[in-house]
Amino acid sequence: MNNNNSGGVTRRINKTIIYIVCIFLAVLSILPFWIMFVNATRSTAEIQSGLSLLPSSHLMSNLRVLLDKSFDPIQGFMNSFIISSSATLLTVYFSSLAAYGLVTYSWKLRGPFFTFILCVMMIPSQASAIGFYQFMYKIHWTNSFLPLILPAIAAPAVVFFMRQYLLATLSIEIVEAARVDGSGEFKTFNRIILPLMVPAVATQAIFAFVGNWNNLFMPLILLTQKEKYTMPIMVSLLRGDIYKTEFGSIYMGLALTALPLFVVYFLLSRYIIAGVALGGVKE
């Protein structure tokens, strides 16, 4: 493929342009967040006086102003964490289970069930939000985390993904060998199959967790008590009147809500990128 020297100059120019565009886009990705973190350390007066890319020394005073106005990032973090981790556990476990049921056993409704999964994969949660809210209101589950956690048991897209993974990797001989050894079907799944599915489970867990963490619509509808607020709802508080002129503390609040995600992203970015690619190909 590298057999031609002709056009080497044009290629070098092309490559330079490509690198410039890519670097520009990378800067575009970083810059808003950079400004956010820098401005979180600057006083409102400094922010008003102009742009700076270097941090200042008002981190603590911004934090104090922020926390004075009943912004409780620790509580928000805990709430978001409880909801997201519980929902993620339910999603990956029950989706793996359903996918295993789909792949391993031949049962009459297997085909129809898979068709059904494909059909409901793309129903937006907003479409059923009104009925969902009325339902939860009637059984007094508003301001509870349960309606944000339990629906995670049924995650059609994850079942679809897990099914594709099992089809490509699972050999039925393993299951049969386990049966010969006297292992029950549930035990086989929990002890043998689930550990084999770890790569797929990890990918889906990351996306389920981030998706739940970033979810705004449902928590906004269901949670009205301040001590139940999740991180994204707390973000919406920063838009309110109480912070109108306190730019330093607004940036501080934004930085605090984004920080956990940055940490997770830079620890797991390799797996996340690989996961995005895998999800898109749906091989």
Next chain:
Amino acid sequence: MRRKGVNYSKFGYIFTFPFVLAFLIFSLYPILYTAFIGFTNLQGLIPKPIHILDNPFQNFKDLLFDNVSFRKSLINTGILWIVNFVPQIALALLLTAWFTNQRLKIKGQGVFKVLLYMPNIITAGTIAVLFSTLFAYPMGPVNSFVELMGWSDTPIFFLQDKTTARGIVAFIQFWMWYGNTMIILIAGVMGINPALFESASIDGANGIQTFFRITLPSLRTILLFTLITSMVGGLTMFDIPQLFLAGGPDDSTLTTSMFIYGQAFKGSYMYNRAAAASMIMFVISAILSGFVFYLMRDRDAAKMKKIEKMHRKSVKSSREGGVAHEQ
């Protein structure tokens, strides 16, 4: 695909039971209930007996023919989606062409992917509030920058102008999603049979020819899939416009999801109208998903055949399947 285990067939039902149960309770019932509410007079904070309207379709009729705000929300959703999707797919394709071009050998692709995808992982709400703060008037980082560059003598009130407000919302959406689209497309290109590229190269095709004649046609399914998922995503666009300007100025960034939320949960408690709007949204997304369904079903049938073949054949062809999976 024929697999042993007839005696065990009941486990198929048992293992999928939790999924089905949760789906019935938390998805199907609420959807049917929403549809029902759409035909009733359910309004107000205090629950009172509800009954079906004399003309069951009154709510739908009102929305589609008399409600300016709802129509505006549909139009806005469309505008915001087009303005964000066209440049998004164009840039994603361009980057894909660059990154997968074997002759160019772009270095640092891993780093670029990580950075370009990054905005997608951060809470949309945080990004919306961040941008509204960055575009603050009269003094904010963007206005400082405009002043620094000498582009404008007076500060620009970005958030008061319909065009710039819509433009910024579309830009945020574009900025958050092009990295995602790019990674999906690159993965798609990796899945194309390398022999195609090789023979094109032997036939003397240049980069542009290869891209338009081989890469693009092979990506057709993935492009269609991206298009439709993005459409459904666009239809439910909520976090960014809601937290950016709460629909303003003058409802220019009001989306359908925000309309539903606003009718039901922001003081007017018009649950019936919100439910009718949800059903209209549901029908639109169902039509869109119908396309995806056909798309995926065909691919899946092909996949099934491939696996059957793989099982019948021996080691050599199963190696091919293993490689295909890694992509």
